[in-house]
Ligand code: NDP
């Protein structure tokens with residue numbers, strides 16, 4: 251569905267947008283971007299998990315045709331309720347683009363259903379691809395839908411790749427800020443608190459991904475995401491630490507040329523680009539880049555010994571089958587327990603490693619098998635809190 255944003259000026263043709271997770275960090279960023287693109291897009295559906303108050307404010311501002319609240323009370327009687335609300339919103343006839351900004355494996359069914367229904371999915375919910383990359387690809391092939399990544403690194407890679415085939419690519423280089431603990435030694439890391447982990451140096455995001463950025467589990471999710479999005483094997487995907495978060499990622503081509511995409515650390519551009527790809531539209535609200543102000547740009551290797559979650563996740567990706575689903579579910583559960591004060595920072599990676607040892611060999615394949623692996627990993631980690 252190239253050029254979904256092509257119809258500026260003709261309001262009857264404006265593509266309809268559903269935002270799943272509209273009350274979150276990416277969801278609210280998306281609404282900020284869409285507020286400047288009202289002549290190009292219509293917001294037709296919004297969903298949240300439990301934040302009825304913010305959802306009601308958004309409804310008042312946007313008058314979408316559909317509003318869904320998964321759990322919790324409040325809001326209007328007309329709102330859809332329950333987990334089905336996500337799929338319902340995503341598959342509506344008046345929806346052309348689904349911004350999946352739900353956090354966690356809870357976003358999977360909506361990604362699958364959107365693609366089956368032939369929609370463009372502006373995908374922030376990387377967990378969908380990690381849990382079920384093959385199923386997501388099959389759903390897109392069957393239904394004619396397409397994924398355009400919102401994740402800044404993958405948006406960068408998409409922009410660097412242009413029309414090149416995977417066979418032209420020697421290497422994807424995914425940048426990582428290194429998170430708040432980039433320079434911390436092992437002893438200091440052992441005592442890292444929730445407040446420390448939530449103190450991200452360059453990005454302002456939801457709590458789960460902020461903790462993932464501190465453990466570097468987020469980079470493992472992103473390596474797996476890149477593998478499925480771009481069809482590049484794991485041994486040609488590398489991670490480099492870049493503390494300024496200006497170079498969002500790079501592609502090295504077979505002739506040795508390296509193409510990078512740069513910009514200030516803001517999700518507004520990746521969200522906008524996911525809506526308009528392959529076109530570019532004017533948006534005076536996206537923060538401008540000043541190379542002098544951004545300098546110096548530095549790069550350093552990942553400290554794998556200090557951040558073992560990254561290696562666990564990449565190994566899970568390479569192993570395939572249910573292993574990535576186990577990695578993701580163990581991580582989601584451990585992060586939730588850490589945020590509740592029931593697990594130390596170091597235990598997040600330890601429990602992920604243990605869960606993969608115990609359950610990583612579970613069979614993958616269909617959705618039922620992957621969800622069984624997901625559930626088993628959640629139970630495994632919860633029992634060891
Ligand atoms: P937030 O926690 O800020 O927002 C999550 C959104 O999803 C909220 O609207 C929340 O509703 C809703 N939600 C949470 N749980 C469920 C559920 N079980 N079912 C349905 N809806 C649910 O997360 P972020 O916006 O930070 O992240 C969203 C996704 O985007 C993640 O996959 C993340 O990895 C990815 N991403 C985020 C980036 C960022 O800058 N934030 C950058 C790159 C990727 P409620 O508010 O009611 O709880």
Ligand code: MG
Pocket residue numbers: 401402403472
């Ligand atoms: Mg990212």
